[in-house]
Each structure stands twice: as C-alpha cells, then as structure tokens.
Amino acid sequence: MIDDLFNPQSIAIIGASRDEEKIGNVILKNLIASGYPGKVYPVNPSTPEILGIKCYHSIVEIKAPLTLAIIVLPARMVPESVDNCIKSGVRFIIIISGGFSETGPAGNVLSDEIYSLISKSNTRLIGPNTVGLYLPYSKVNTTLTSYERVSFPPPGNIGFISQSGALGLLTMDAISEYGIGISAFVNLGNRLDLDEADFLDFFESDINTRSVAMYMESVRGGREFYERIRKFNRKKPLVILKAGRTEQSARAASLHTGAMATNDSIFDGMLSQAGSARAYDETELMDYAKVLAYSKQMHGNRIAILTTAGGVGVISTDYVSDTQYIKPLQMASLSDETKRGIRKVIVPYGSAQNPIDLTADGSVDDYDRVLQILDGDPGVDGVLVYALPQTPKMGMGIVDVVEKHMESGKPMIVGVLGYKIAKQLLCEFEKRKIPAFPSVSRSVKSLRALYTYSVSRGEIQ
Known part of the structure; x- marks a missing residue:
C-alpha cells in the first residue's frame, strides 16, 4: 500500500541547495511555502544549513524515521543515493533527476541499476525524470516550480x-x-x-x-x-x-x-x-x-436549454444536436404543460420552446420558476443553464437557485460566458461544486461526457 506516501511524516531532500536557481532550493522553499507540518531534512555535504534548516552530510546520518526522500542529483550519482536511502529505511523515493531511459543506452544502464536495488527492497520509487507530487490536503509540494511561477x-x-x-x-x-x-x-x-x-x-x-x-x-x-x-x-x-x-x-x-x-x-x-x-x-x-x-448521473439524453440570450441558445442547439457521436445528445421536446407554465413566467417576446429564451428581462426568480417547471417534465433528462452576468437582472443569487435545483432536480450544467463579472460568477459556482464552464462548446462537451459515462455505468434504461 502507498497510502503513507500521500501523508508523509518526514521528508529528506538529497541535493538541497542554497542556490535559488537550483531545483533543490525550489523544492525546499515549496515545502515551507505549502505549510508542510512534518520534519524536513536537507542533505548537502557542502553547507551546514539552508534557509535556517540544519543540513546533513548524507542521508545515513539522519537517525529519525523517513517517509520520503527526494533525490535531486546528477544521474550518475543517483544509484548510490538510492542505495543509501534503502539502507536508511526510507519508505518512498522520488527521483526528480533526468538522464535515464529517456536518453538512450547509457541512461538505461543507470535505470537498470536503480531497479535492481529497488526490486530487492521494501522501498517504493516514483520516477526518475519526474516533477514529483502536489498534495494539497497534506500540504506537500515537491514539484520543481516555485509558487512565484x-x-x-x-x-x-x-x-x-x-x-x-x-x-x-x-x-x-x-x-x-x-x-x-x-x-x-x-x-x-x-x-x-x-x-x-x-x-x-x-x-x-x-x-x-x-x-x-x-x-x-x-x-x-x-x-x-x-x-x-x-x-x-x-x-x-x-x-x-x-x-x-x-x-x-x-x-x-x-x-x-x-x-x-x-x-x-x-x-x-x-x-x-x-x-x-x-x-x-x-x-x-x-x-x-x-x-x-x-454531477449526478443522467437517465437519458434529452436536453433542455435555458438562457437569456437567443443566439447562445441557437449555437448550443447546434452542439447538442450534433449526431456524429456514437452516444449523441438530443434536444428535449417539452410537454404542452411545460410550455404553458413557462409562458406564464417569461415576457411575451421570449420563447417557451426549447431552447428556452427568457430574454435580457429574465431575472434570477424567473430562472428559479422555469427550472422548477423543467424538474417536473419527464421528457427532460438534463438541463443546460446559461447564467449570463451581462444581463441587467442577473445576480449572484443564480448560484443559490442552481444549487437548489441540482440537489432536488435533474442533472445540470452551467455556462457562464464573458469575462469581467463572469469570472467571479464561475469561481462562486466552483466553490459550491457546481459544474460551470466559460464557453458553449465546453459546456455541451462536458454534458455529453456526463451522458456517455452514465451510459457506461448502466444508468440509462
């Protein structure tokens, strides 16, 4: 089992450096910046400390148990370092260094030497030629790129x-x-x-x-x-x-x-x-x-589109109606009862047909009422909702409305187009774990992916 790799109690960096342009320095800084709560052991025989942390001449000098060792050394030095890690009881090794099988015969020789050592031990290895791990729950960042970049x-x-x-x-x-x-x-x-x-x-x-x-x-x-x-x-x-x-x-x-x-x-x-x-x-x-x-799984491929922009609805209909896919989507045929209910909500020049167009007069409350109607239509399997912040009556309350209907109603994807206010709205949907996307094509493709996966899971009757 490799579970402990995802919550390491201690980390050694073999090849830690005082030079800010060296990977061994970046990784040490990343561990500090990420708020890693465990013990960090820099290994460098040429300096007594780095960033105020005591350095060790060799990993064999570290007497504490080590969950993880990160090797940032020239390829020719890596086999000996791996051997020392194994002898020191290190449970996991990440070899950041390149210069192995990706480089040809000479690199293959080094890879074979490392594999021979690992295969006879209880130590497990990631790499070589890797940027390592990023574990936000454990506050571990062993990657070779800084937070500034x-x-x-x-x-x-x-x-x-x-x-x-x-x-x-x-x-x-x-x-x-x-x-x-x-x-x-x-x-x-x-x-x-x-x-x-x-x-x-x-x-x-x-x-x-x-x-x-x-x-x-x-x-x-x-x-x-x-x-x-x-x-x-x-x-x-x-x-x-x-x-x-x-x-x-x-x-x-x-x-x-x-x-x-x-x-x-x-x-x-x-x-x-x-x-x-x-x-x-x-x-x-x-x-x-x-x-x-x-998202919850879909039980069919019939899609209703709800928008305040007619053009967005038309373009979306093209994407939804595309029949080149093995498992295509299709536009839902709304029931007469559904259309009558929608007409009571929208302005006279809106459209109760699918795609449903609330026009720029559409409010957050209108979205709520129409989504409630669609929830009750058995001919609708999923809803594509466009929350377009450029219209005057659209507000952040749309996030609450969508969240409510996602919990009680049909599978739903949200499209949020534009940039200035749209980005803020997209981030708010993300905080609520609501699938929202910044373009028509990405919204419909994601809806199709959800349907295809639902088919594979046997959810479609």
Whole structure:
C-alpha cells in the first residue's frame, strides 16, 4: 500500500541547495511555502544549513524515521543515493533527476541499476525524470516550480495523474484561476517502479477523490491496464487524455519518456469498453473530470436549454444536436404543460420552446420558476443553464437557485460566458461544486461526457 506516501511524516531532500536557481532550493522553499507540518531534512555535504534548516552530510546520518526522500542529483550519482536511502529505511523515493531511459543506452544502464536495488527492497520509487507530487490536503509540494511561477490548486475532489510533469504543472496553473481543486497530483515520470495502476488503487479508496484525470503517452500491459481501469470506473469516473494519436506524436512521446506508444484505435476501443471518458486536450481533461466529480448521473439524453440570450441558445442547439457521436445528445421536446407554465413566467417576446429564451428581462426568480417547471417534465433528462452576468437582472443569487435545483432536480450544467463579472460568477459556482464552464462548446462537451459515462455505468434504461 502507498497510502503513507500521500501523508508523509518526514521528508529528506538529497541535493538541497542554497542556490535559488537550483531545483533543490525550489523544492525546499515549496515545502515551507505549502505549510508542510512534518520534519524536513536537507542533505548537502557542502553547507551546514539552508534557509535556517540544519543540513546533513548524507542521508545515513539522519537517525529519525523517513517517509520520503527526494533525490535531486546528477544521474550518475543517483544509484548510490538510492542505495543509501534503502539502507536508511526510507519508505518512498522520488527521483526528480533526468538522464535515464529517456536518453538512450547509457541512461538505461543507470535505470537498470536503480531497479535492481529497488526490486530487492521494501522501498517504493516514483520516477526518475519526474516533477514529483502536489498534495494539497497534506500540504506537500515537491514539484520543481516555485509558487512565484505557478498557481497551485486548492484542496478538491479530482485526482490527477500525469506522465508529463510540465503538462501537469501548466494544467494545475490554469485550473487554479477559477478555484478548481484537486485531491492530489502525481507525475509518474519514467515509471521505473510505481505506475498509474498503483495510484489508481490509492485514488479508488481515497475519500477526497471523486474522479480522476490522467494524462498518458504509453500503456503497459494492455490487458492488465484494461482490467484495472474497468474496475476503477465501476466505482469512480476516470478521464484519460492520451497523446501519440498520430505516428509523429507517438514518436515524440517515445523520445519524451523513453516508452513505446500504443496503437490509438486499439486504445480508443479499450477506453470505450472500460467506461472511461476520453479527452483530447488538457482543457477537456479537467472539464470532464470536474463534471463527473460534481454531477449526478443522467437517465437519458434529452436536453433542455435555458438562457437569456437567443443566439447562445441557437449555437448550443447546434452542439447538442450534433449526431456524429456514437452516444449523441438530443434536444428535449417539452410537454404542452411545460410550455404553458413557462409562458406564464417569461415576457411575451421570449420563447417557451426549447431552447428556452427568457430574454435580457429574465431575472434570477424567473430562472428559479422555469427550472422548477423543467424538474417536473419527464421528457427532460438534463438541463443546460446559461447564467449570463451581462444581463441587467442577473445576480449572484443564480448560484443559490442552481444549487437548489441540482440537489432536488435533474442533472445540470452551467455556462457562464464573458469575462469581467463572469469570472467571479464561475469561481462562486466552483466553490459550491457546481459544474460551470466559460464557453458553449465546453459546456455541451462536458454534458455529453456526463451522458456517455452514465451510459457506461448502466444508468440509462
């Protein structure tokens, strides 16, 4: 079990540095800045202290129990350091250093030496060639990028596994702008020991994780991988972004991590059968993970659209009605009773047809009343609500209205378009764990991902 890795009681940094441009300095500062409550042991034979913390000449000098050691040394020095960690009883090692299987034959020799040591021990390893971990619940940040350069997400409910460190960091930076939280981030690096299956095991039982987003460039053990993600999807949603879909990108992926890519059509079929949602860029990856973490399952594909902007409704109808998908959505046919009820709410020049247009005169109370009507229509399986803050009667109260109907009514996605006030509104929806998105396409794609996952879970009758 690797549970203790996600709540380490003590951390050693082998290769800690006084030089602010060195990774060993950045990691130490990150642990301090994150508020890590455990004991930190910098290891550097050339200095007595760094940032006021006592340094040790070697890890073997540290007599206290060590949960985790982070190695930031030249590749040639790493095998000896790993050996010392094992002898010192370190439970987990993260090798930040590159220069291993991703570099060719010489790197493979070093990797084999490290693997030989690890395989004969009780110590587990992440990497090499990794940026490490970000664990907001445990206040642990072992990544190699400082808080001055990257915004890190708050605690949340999305587990994040990535074979690319840079993609992981830039994705976390992007979602932090809207306050989207994660339960943990793990960069696998070269996967010499621990791999995605080990971390899926952890996230499957982790109480803070509702869904997992995973970026991959290659797959190990096709059948075993399929069985593992199929098992995971029975309990929690798994969204996968896999690069290497073309011959050229597959070649680039092998140069990046030293691993062989997988035939994309086979992989696509595997994901479909296993019930995982597939994303095609980092934005979709987090959008789908968010909607699957926050939303109840859908029982059909019939969608009602509620907006105060006719043009937004028309564009959304195009997206919803797109039939190129194996499991398409469709516009709901509202019952006569539903349309009569809506006409009593909206202004005469609004539309009670689907998409429902409240016009710019639509108020928060109008949204509440129309959503109540839609809740009672058995021909509606999900609702796409556009909360457009540019209209004069729209206010922050829309968040309360949507929250109320999400709890008692049908599955719901919110679109919040624009920027000036929209960003504030999006952040407020995020605080309430309401799936809200800043564009028409992202809103509808996320709704489709929710429907597709619901089908895979057998929720659709």
